[in-house]
Amino acid sequence: MHQIVAHLIEYGLLVVFANVFLEQIGVPIPAFPTLILAGALVPRGEIEPAALIAVAVAASVLADTVWFLIGRWQGVRVLKLICRISLSPDSCVRGTEALFERAGMPSLLFAKFIPGYNTVAPPLSGAMGVSLGAFLVWDTFGTLLWVGTGVGLGILFHDAVDRVIDYLDTLGLWALAVLGVALLLVVVVKWWQRRRIVKLLRLARIGVLELRSLMDTGMNPVVIDVRTKSAHRYDPRRIPGALHMTFEEIEERVADLPREREVILYCT
Amino acid sequence: MQRGFKKVRPLEGGLDAWMEAGHFVEDVTIVAIRRRK
Numbered sequence: 503m504h505q506i507v508a509h510l511i512e513y514g515l516l517v518v519f520a521n522v523f524l525e526q527i528g529v530p531i532p533a534f535p536t537l538i539l540a541g542a543l544v545p546r547g548e549i550e551p552a553a554l555i556a557v558a559v560a561a562s563v564l565a566d567t568v569w570f571l572i573g574r575w576q577g578v579r580v581l582k583l584i585c586r587i588s589l590s591p592d593s594c595v596r597g598t599e600a601l602f603e604r605a606g607m608p609s610l611l612f613a614k615f616i617p618g619y620n621t622v623a624p625p626l627s628g629a630m631g632v633s634l635g636a637f638l639v640w641d642t643f644g645t646l647l648w649v650g651t652g653v654g655l656g657i658l659f660h661d662a663v664d665r666v667i668d669y670l671d672t673l674g675l676w677a678l679a680v681l682g683v684a685l686l687l688v689v690v691v692k693w694w695q696r697r698r699i700v701k702l703l704r705l706a707r708i709g710v711l712e713l714r715s716l717m718d719t720g721m722n723p724v725v726i727d728v729r730t731k732s733a734h735r736y737d738p739r740r741i742p743g744a745l746h747m748t749f750e751e752i753e754e755r756v757a758d759l760p761r762e763r764e765v766i767l768y769c770t
Numbered sequence: 771m772q773r774g775f776k777k778v779r780p781l782e783g784g785l786d787a788w789m790e791a792g793h794f795v796e797d798v799t800i801v802a803i804r805r806r807k
Binding site: 536 | 796
Protein backbone atom coordinates (compact mmCIF):
# COMPACT_ATOMS: atom_id res chain seq x y z
CA MET A 503 0.00 0.00 0.00
CA HIS A 504 2.87 2.33 0.68
CA GLN A 505 3.62 1.99 -3.02
CA ILE A 506 0.36 3.79 -3.76
CA VAL A 507 1.39 6.62 -1.43
CA ALA A 508 4.89 6.61 -2.95
CA HIS A 509 3.36 6.93 -6.43
CA LEU A 510 1.06 9.66 -5.20
CA ILE A 511 4.07 11.58 -3.83
CA GLU A 512 6.10 10.99 -7.00
CA TYR A 513 3.39 11.70 -9.56
CA GLY A 514 1.01 13.41 -7.08
CA LEU A 515 -0.66 16.07 -9.16
CA LEU A 516 -0.71 13.94 -12.31
CA VAL A 517 -2.43 11.06 -10.47
CA VAL A 518 -4.99 13.47 -8.97
CA PHE A 519 -5.64 15.11 -12.35
CA ALA A 520 -6.06 11.75 -14.14
CA ASN A 521 -8.29 10.26 -11.42
CA VAL A 522 -10.57 13.29 -11.12
CA PHE A 523 -10.83 13.73 -14.90
CA LEU A 524 -11.62 10.04 -15.51
CA GLU A 525 -14.27 9.95 -12.77
CA GLN A 526 -15.96 13.11 -13.99
CA ILE A 527 -15.94 11.92 -17.59
CA GLY A 528 -17.80 8.79 -16.47
CA VAL A 529 -15.22 6.09 -15.69
CA PRO A 530 -16.26 4.48 -12.36
CA ILE A 531 -13.00 5.18 -10.50
CA PRO A 532 -13.92 7.17 -7.37
CA ALA A 533 -11.75 10.28 -7.02
CA PHE A 534 -12.90 11.37 -3.56
CA PRO A 535 -10.65 8.81 -1.71
CA THR A 536 -7.70 10.05 -3.80
CA LEU A 537 -8.49 13.63 -2.77
CA ILE A 538 -8.60 12.57 0.91
CA LEU A 539 -5.34 10.63 0.51
CA ALA A 540 -3.67 13.55 -1.26
CA GLY A 541 -5.02 15.89 1.42
CA ALA A 542 -3.44 13.67 4.09
CA LEU A 543 -0.05 14.30 2.46
CA VAL A 544 -0.39 18.08 2.86
CA PRO A 545 0.53 18.24 6.61
CA ARG A 546 3.63 16.16 5.82
CA GLY A 547 4.67 18.81 3.31
CA GLU A 548 4.71 16.24 0.52
CA ILE A 549 2.16 17.98 -1.64
CA GLU A 550 1.39 21.67 -2.18
CA PRO A 551 -2.26 22.34 -1.16
CA ALA A 552 -2.90 25.23 -3.60
CA ALA A 553 -1.52 23.25 -6.55
CA LEU A 554 -3.48 20.15 -5.46
CA ILE A 555 -6.77 22.07 -5.35
CA ALA A 556 -6.04 23.90 -8.62
CA VAL A 557 -5.20 20.68 -10.49
CA ALA A 558 -8.25 18.79 -9.16
CA VAL A 559 -10.60 21.69 -9.97
CA ALA A 560 -9.10 22.07 -13.47
CA ALA A 561 -9.51 18.33 -14.21
CA SER A 562 -13.10 18.30 -13.01
CA VAL A 563 -14.16 21.51 -14.78
CA LEU A 564 -12.51 20.30 -18.00
CA ALA A 565 -14.45 17.01 -17.94
CA ASP A 566 -17.68 18.83 -16.99
CA THR A 567 -17.21 21.25 -19.90
CA VAL A 568 -16.89 18.32 -22.30
CA TRP A 569 -20.24 16.98 -20.98
CA PHE A 570 -21.77 20.47 -21.10
CA LEU A 571 -20.84 20.81 -24.79
CA ILE A 572 -22.17 17.31 -25.56
CA GLY A 573 -25.42 18.30 -23.82
CA ARG A 574 -25.58 21.51 -25.87
CA TRP A 575 -25.03 19.51 -29.06
CA GLN A 576 -27.21 16.47 -28.37
CA GLY A 577 -29.96 17.97 -26.16
CA VAL A 578 -31.86 15.80 -23.67
CA ARG A 579 -31.01 12.71 -25.73
CA VAL A 580 -27.67 12.59 -23.97
CA LEU A 581 -29.48 12.31 -20.63
CA LYS A 582 -31.25 9.18 -21.82
CA LEU A 583 -27.90 7.73 -22.75
CA ILE A 584 -26.44 8.48 -19.31
CA CYS A 585 -29.58 7.40 -17.50
CA ARG A 586 -29.72 4.13 -19.44
CA ILE A 587 -27.32 2.71 -16.87
CA SER A 588 -29.67 3.68 -14.04
CA LEU A 589 -32.58 1.52 -12.87
CA SER A 590 -35.29 3.42 -14.69
CA PRO A 591 -34.20 5.66 -17.55
CA ASP A 592 -37.34 7.82 -17.69
CA SER A 593 -37.51 8.43 -13.93
CA CYS A 594 -33.80 9.22 -13.97
CA VAL A 595 -34.27 11.84 -16.70
CA ARG A 596 -37.39 13.24 -15.05
CA GLY A 597 -35.78 13.27 -11.59
CA THR A 598 -32.67 15.13 -12.70
CA GLU A 599 -34.68 17.57 -14.82
CA ALA A 600 -37.02 18.23 -11.89
CA LEU A 601 -34.08 18.86 -9.54
CA PHE A 602 -32.52 21.23 -12.09
CA GLU A 603 -35.87 22.97 -12.54
CA ARG A 604 -36.30 23.46 -8.78
CA ALA A 605 -32.76 24.50 -7.89
CA GLY A 606 -31.55 25.91 -11.23
CA MET A 607 -27.88 26.71 -11.70
CA PRO A 608 -27.16 26.79 -7.91
CA SER A 609 -27.77 23.01 -8.02
CA LEU A 610 -24.26 22.81 -9.54
CA LEU A 611 -22.92 23.90 -6.14
CA PHE A 612 -23.93 20.60 -4.55
CA ALA A 613 -24.21 18.41 -7.69
CA LYS A 614 -20.90 16.65 -6.98
CA PHE A 615 -22.23 15.39 -3.65
CA ILE A 616 -25.31 13.72 -5.19
CA PRO A 617 -24.54 10.37 -6.85
CA GLY A 618 -25.93 10.30 -10.39
CA TYR A 619 -26.74 14.02 -10.53
CA ASN A 620 -22.99 14.61 -10.57
CA THR A 621 -22.71 13.10 -14.07
CA VAL A 622 -26.03 14.39 -15.36
CA ALA A 623 -25.89 18.06 -14.24
CA PRO A 624 -23.28 19.33 -16.79
CA PRO A 625 -24.94 17.88 -19.94
CA LEU A 626 -28.33 18.89 -18.54
CA SER A 627 -27.12 22.50 -18.19
CA GLY A 628 -25.97 22.35 -21.82
CA ALA A 629 -29.26 20.86 -23.00
CA MET A 630 -31.26 23.51 -21.10
CA GLY A 631 -29.49 26.30 -22.99
CA VAL A 632 -27.48 27.72 -20.06
CA SER A 633 -24.64 29.99 -21.24
CA LEU A 634 -21.12 28.55 -21.06
CA GLY A 635 -19.95 31.46 -18.88
CA ALA A 636 -22.67 30.94 -16.25
CA PHE A 637 -22.03 27.20 -16.30
CA LEU A 638 -18.29 27.66 -15.75
CA VAL A 639 -18.85 30.02 -12.80
CA TRP A 640 -21.31 27.73 -10.96
CA ASP A 641 -19.44 24.55 -11.85
CA THR A 642 -16.10 25.96 -10.66
CA PHE A 643 -17.60 27.00 -7.31
CA GLY A 644 -19.29 23.60 -6.91
CA THR A 645 -16.07 21.80 -7.80
CA LEU A 646 -14.09 23.95 -5.35
CA LEU A 647 -16.53 22.94 -2.62
CA TRP A 648 -16.19 19.24 -3.49
CA VAL A 649 -12.39 19.26 -3.87
CA GLY A 650 -12.03 21.42 -0.74
CA THR A 651 -14.13 18.95 1.25
CA GLY A 652 -12.01 15.96 0.13
CA VAL A 653 -8.68 17.67 0.67
CA GLY A 654 -9.92 19.22 3.94
CA LEU A 655 -10.98 15.81 5.27
CA GLY A 656 -7.54 14.45 4.34
CA ILE A 657 -5.79 17.28 6.19
CA LEU A 658 -8.09 17.00 9.19
CA PHE A 659 -7.83 13.22 9.55
CA HIS A 660 -4.29 12.70 8.22
CA ASP A 661 -3.32 10.69 11.34
CA ALA A 662 -6.22 8.30 10.83
CA VAL A 663 -5.47 8.02 7.08
CA ASP A 664 -1.83 7.20 7.94
CA ARG A 665 -2.95 4.50 10.39
CA VAL A 666 -5.26 2.91 7.79
CA ILE A 667 -2.41 2.91 5.23
CA ASP A 668 -0.02 1.40 7.80
CA TYR A 669 -2.56 -1.32 8.68
CA LEU A 670 -3.15 -2.16 5.01
CA ASP A 671 0.61 -2.21 4.59
CA THR A 672 0.96 -4.96 7.22
CA LEU A 673 -1.45 -7.07 5.15
CA GLY A 674 0.79 -6.64 2.11
CA LEU A 675 -0.67 -8.02 -1.13
CA TRP A 676 -3.58 -9.53 0.82
CA ALA A 677 -4.89 -6.01 1.37
CA LEU A 678 -5.19 -5.47 -2.37
CA ALA A 679 -6.81 -8.91 -2.81
CA VAL A 680 -9.37 -8.23 -0.03
CA LEU A 681 -10.18 -4.78 -1.46
CA GLY A 682 -10.50 -6.26 -4.96
CA VAL A 683 -12.85 -9.05 -3.83
CA ALA A 684 -14.96 -6.58 -1.79
CA LEU A 685 -15.26 -4.28 -4.82
CA LEU A 686 -16.18 -7.21 -7.07
CA LEU A 687 -18.85 -8.38 -4.59
CA VAL A 688 -20.40 -4.90 -4.44
CA VAL A 689 -20.52 -4.74 -8.26
CA VAL A 690 -22.08 -8.25 -8.54
CA VAL A 691 -24.74 -7.52 -5.87
CA LYS A 692 -25.62 -4.16 -7.47
CA TRP A 693 -25.85 -5.76 -10.93
CA TRP A 694 -28.10 -8.55 -9.62
CA GLN A 695 -30.40 -6.08 -7.81
CA ARG A 696 -30.61 -3.92 -10.94
CA ARG A 697 -31.46 -6.93 -13.12
CA ARG A 698 -34.23 -8.01 -10.75
CA ILE A 699 -35.81 -4.54 -10.56
CA VAL A 700 -35.58 -4.04 -14.34
CA LYS A 701 -37.43 -7.37 -14.80
CA LEU A 702 -40.17 -6.29 -12.36
CA LEU A 703 -40.47 -2.89 -14.06
CA ARG A 704 -40.82 -4.51 -17.49
CA LEU A 705 -43.70 -6.63 -16.19
CA ALA A 706 -45.46 -3.57 -14.75
CA ARG A 707 -45.17 -1.45 -17.90
CA ILE A 708 -47.37 -1.10 -20.94
CA GLY A 709 -45.90 -1.26 -24.43
CA VAL A 710 -46.70 1.17 -27.26
CA LEU A 711 -48.68 -1.48 -29.20
CA GLU A 712 -50.87 -2.32 -26.22
CA LEU A 713 -51.57 1.36 -25.53
CA ARG A 714 -52.46 1.92 -29.19
CA SER A 715 -54.87 -1.02 -29.10
CA LEU A 716 -56.44 0.25 -25.82
CA MET A 717 -57.06 3.61 -27.52
CA ASP A 718 -58.38 2.02 -30.74
CA THR A 719 -60.77 -0.35 -28.97
CA GLY A 720 -62.44 2.46 -27.03
CA MET A 721 -61.02 1.52 -23.63
CA ASN A 722 -60.23 5.22 -23.35
CA PRO A 723 -57.24 5.16 -21.02
CA VAL A 724 -56.26 8.40 -19.27
CA VAL A 725 -52.86 9.21 -20.74
CA ILE A 726 -50.78 11.61 -18.62
CA ASP A 727 -47.60 13.30 -19.82
CA VAL A 728 -45.51 13.61 -16.65
CA ARG A 729 -42.54 15.38 -18.22
CA THR A 730 -41.20 18.44 -16.44
CA LYS A 731 -42.13 21.93 -17.64
CA SER A 732 -38.67 22.50 -19.14
CA ALA A 733 -38.85 19.17 -21.02
CA HIS A 734 -42.18 20.37 -22.40
CA ARG A 735 -40.69 23.66 -23.54
CA TYR A 736 -37.90 21.72 -25.23
CA ASP A 737 -40.32 19.35 -27.00
CA PRO A 738 -43.98 20.49 -27.05
CA ARG A 739 -45.27 17.32 -28.76
CA ARG A 740 -47.49 14.87 -26.89
CA ILE A 741 -49.54 11.71 -27.40
CA PRO A 742 -52.95 12.84 -28.74
CA GLY A 743 -55.33 13.68 -25.90
CA ALA A 744 -52.69 13.32 -23.21
CA LEU A 745 -52.98 15.52 -20.12
CA HIS A 746 -49.84 17.31 -19.03
CA MET A 747 -49.33 17.07 -15.28
CA THR A 748 -46.21 16.82 -13.15
CA PHE A 749 -46.30 14.27 -10.32
CA GLU A 750 -47.00 17.09 -7.84
CA GLU A 751 -49.98 18.25 -9.92
CA ILE A 752 -51.33 14.68 -10.12
CA GLU A 753 -51.27 14.60 -6.29
CA GLU A 754 -53.30 17.84 -6.21
CA ARG A 755 -55.80 16.83 -8.92
CA VAL A 756 -56.09 13.13 -8.13
CA ALA A 757 -59.79 13.55 -7.21
CA ASP A 758 -60.57 14.86 -10.74
CA LEU A 759 -59.20 11.78 -12.50
CA PRO A 760 -61.64 8.99 -13.45
CA ARG A 761 -60.84 5.96 -11.28
CA GLU A 762 -62.67 3.44 -13.50
CA ARG A 763 -60.31 4.05 -16.41
CA GLU A 764 -56.76 2.81 -16.75
CA VAL A 765 -54.11 5.49 -16.21
CA ILE A 766 -51.00 5.49 -18.42
CA LEU A 767 -48.08 7.72 -17.46
CA TYR A 768 -45.32 8.60 -19.83
CA CYS A 769 -42.13 10.56 -19.85
CA THR A 770 -39.46 11.52 -22.41
CA MET B 771 -50.19 6.44 -7.20
CA GLN B 772 -52.54 3.42 -7.40
CA ARG B 773 -55.01 5.05 -4.87
CA GLY B 774 -58.15 3.23 -5.95
CA PHE B 775 -57.46 3.52 -9.65
CA LYS B 776 -58.25 0.52 -11.85
CA LYS B 777 -54.71 0.25 -13.11
CA VAL B 778 -51.76 2.64 -13.35
CA ARG B 779 -48.93 1.75 -15.74
CA PRO B 780 -45.95 3.65 -17.13
CA LEU B 781 -45.46 3.58 -20.91
CA GLU B 782 -42.31 1.64 -21.78
CA GLY B 783 -39.90 3.89 -23.69
CA GLY B 784 -42.10 6.96 -23.16
CA LEU B 785 -42.87 9.49 -25.88
CA ASP B 786 -39.78 8.49 -27.88
CA ALA B 787 -41.01 4.89 -28.23
CA TRP B 788 -44.46 6.17 -29.27
CA MET B 789 -42.95 8.33 -32.01
CA GLU B 790 -40.46 5.67 -33.09
CA ALA B 791 -43.42 3.32 -33.66
CA GLY B 792 -44.70 5.91 -36.16
CA HIS B 793 -47.78 6.99 -34.18
CA PHE B 794 -49.21 10.47 -34.48
CA VAL B 795 -48.30 13.14 -31.94
CA GLU B 796 -49.91 16.52 -31.49
CA ASP B 797 -48.06 19.76 -30.97
CA VAL B 798 -49.27 21.42 -27.76
CA THR B 799 -48.51 24.93 -29.06
CA ILE B 800 -50.68 24.36 -32.18
CA VAL B 801 -53.48 22.86 -30.04
CA ALA B 802 -53.34 25.91 -27.74
CA ILE B 803 -53.56 28.34 -30.69
CA ARG B 804 -56.55 26.46 -32.19
CA ARG B 805 -58.34 26.55 -28.82
CA ARG B 806 -57.83 30.31 -28.56
CA LYS B 807 -59.43 30.76 -32.03
